[in-house]
Amino acid sequence: MVDMDMDGVLNFEEFTMGAMMLSNNNAEPEKIAAIFSKSDTNADGSIDYPELEALLNMLREENNRGREGRDGPDGPDGPNAQELF
Numbered sequence: 001m002v003d004m005d006m007d008g009v010l011n012f013e014e015f016t017m018g019a020m021m022l023s024n025n026n027a028e029p030e031k032i033a034a035i036f037s038k039s040d041t042n043a044d045g046s047i048d049y050p051e052l053e054a055l056l057n058m059l060r061e062e063n064n065r066g067r068e069g070r071d072g073p074d075g076p077d078g079p080n081a082q083e084l085f
């Protein structure tokens, strides 16, 4: 979906696009850059599927904090890594 050139990973431009989409254009560029470098755990300059999934899980956990009875990997909340690829 966000993987424009279909190479199976998200480069910074693609990641930025996805982050803007997910945040309804509210994401700050500096914040996106920070998240990108943090998520790129093998530092190859792109976000691959496991890295994106780890990031989304992290975001989901943050969203679920303070809420009861709605956790679990198949919860209705949050974006799915598969939707982005």
Ligand SMILES: [Ca+2]
Binding pocket: 003, 004, 005, 006, 007, 008, 009, 010, 011, 014
């Ligand atoms: Ca790509």
Ligand SMILES: [Ca+2]
Binding pocket: 039, 040, 041, 042, 043, 044, 045, 046, 047, 048, 051
């Ligand atoms: Ca990477």
